[in-house]
Amino acid sequence: MSKFAKKKDGEVPAVSTASLPDIVFMLLFFFMTVTVMKDSSLKVENSLPSADQIKKLEKKDRVLTIYVGKPTPEYTKVFGTESKIQLNDKFADASDVGPYILMERAKKSEDLQNVLTTSLKVDKGANMGIISDIKQELRKVNALKVNYTTSSGDAFSNMQ
Amino acid sequence: MGRRAGAPEVNAGSMADIAFLLLIFFLVTTTIETDAGLDRMLPPIEPPDDEVVIKQKNIFQVSINKSNQLLADEELTDLKNLRAKAIAFLDNNGDNTCTYCKGAKDPESSDNPDKAIISLKNDRETKYSTYITVQNELVGAYNDLRNREALRLYKRTYVDLEAEYLNPETDADTKEGLKEKVLTIKKLYPQKLSEAETTSN
Numbered sequence: 001m002s003k004f005a006k007k008k009d010g011e012v013p014a015v016s017t018a019s020l021p022d023i024v025f026m027l028l029f030f031f032m033t034v035t036v037m038k039d040s041s042l043k044v045e046n047s048l049p050s051a052d053q054i055k056k057l058e059k060k061d062r063v064l065t066i067y068v069g070k071p072t073p074e075y076t077k078v079f080g081t082e083s084k085i086q087l088n089d090k091f092a093d094a095s096d097v098g099p100y101i102l103m104e105r106a107k108k109s110e111d112l113q114n115v116l117t118t119s120l121k122v123d124k125g126a127n128m129g130i131i132s133d134i135k136q137e138l139r140k141v142n143a144l145k146v147n148y149t150t151s152s153g154d155a156f157s158n159m160q
Numbered sequence: 161m162g163r164r165a166g167a168p169e170v171n172a173g174s175m176a177d178i179a180f181l182l183l184i185f186f187l188v189t190t191t192i193e194t195d196a197g198l199d200r201m202l203p204p205i206e207p208p209d210d211e212v213v214i215k216q217k218n219i220f221q222v223s224i225n226k227s228n229q230l231l232a233d234e235e236l237t238d239l240k241n242l243r244a245k246a247i248a249f250l251d252n253n254g255d256n257t258c259t260y261c262k263g264a265k266d267p268e269s270s271d272n273p274d275k276a277i278i279s280l281k282n283d284r285e286t287k288y289s290t291y292i293t294v295q296n297e298l299v300g301a302y303n304d305l306r307n308r309e310a311l312r313l314y315k316r317t318y319v320d321l322e323a324e325y326l327n328p329e330t331d332a333d334t335k336e337g338l339k340e341k342v343l344t345i346k347k348l349y350p351q352k353l354s355e356a357e358t359t360s361n
Contacts, residue, residue: 010166010167011166012167013166013167013168013169013170014169015170016169016170022180026180026182026183029183030183049288049289049292049293051197051198051292051293051295051296052296052300053198053296053299053300053303054196054197054198055196055197055198055199055322055326056194056195056196056326057194057195057196057197058194058326058328059328060194063195117199119195119197120197121195122288123288124287124288124289125287125288125289126287126288127284127285127286127287127288128224128282128283128284128285128286128287128288128291129284129285131288131291132282132284135202135355138202139202139203139204139205140205142204142205143202144201144202144203144204145199145201145202146199146200146201146202147195147197147198147199147200148197148198148200148292148295149195149196149197150196150197150198150292150296151196152196155292155293155296155297155300156239156240156293158289158290158292158293159228159239159289159290159293
């Protein structure tokens, strides 16, 4: 008899679940690798303007981030509706930017200290006054490389 | 054996291998989304020792006022025309020393791309989004000119060259070749964009 004629009678066998753990682990690993841990929760509104002449910020370990924007609704009572600076997970003044950069710079290994970029994640609605203050502070601590982080898209869409 | 035992169980031993194969596939192909933006260098806080005198015609003054209106070279300009104006200024070639420029050779405008400086000034009340759009257009003007020259010399755009040069996956040999090309193009149209301190009125 041919080999293929065996399954004439009997029920369909149960599907083996032995590999289920593997599949689960696979999913687990997958999500583990693609998830970026957020080290600070945003306390300010942060919808970035768009631009199309942008460069990618490679190497996350060389980037320091400063957030600027209006406080989110749960903080407006305490902090008002004017744009504020957020460093790590605290609200700060422009004068705190310098010490923050120096502190973060000291945490990095020595060979990275000179190649750090400051990424400014600023809300569309912010005014330039606060940005100028930050820029002035950054110049004082010699952190001259900045990146105005934007989303990619048509720059003229900012104007609406 | 055989007939009465029913269908044999499917061998699941290789399932783990398949799972790992998929896992490795996703590991390799997934790129974590990176931020992108406009790179800028701030001027150092100490003023340079020697005061350089720059001719007024070599400065392209762009000011944004508090109601987000744009003044380019003392003319009220629409944002959409800013890039074309900046290109015309950079590419002007007033003293006829720039062999690759295609500008109007207007003696009242910039001498050559090496001397041409764009100065950006903004008010404290200016909206950040307007500022970014203006920055984007000015960087775009430089990129347009650089692309033109890169296409002429190397048959590909500058943006493309630079992206490959900055890509960490590019191997060292190609990088060396690209570096030279990128620097050559950068030299043809050096990016001289100065940001004056903001005014408060």
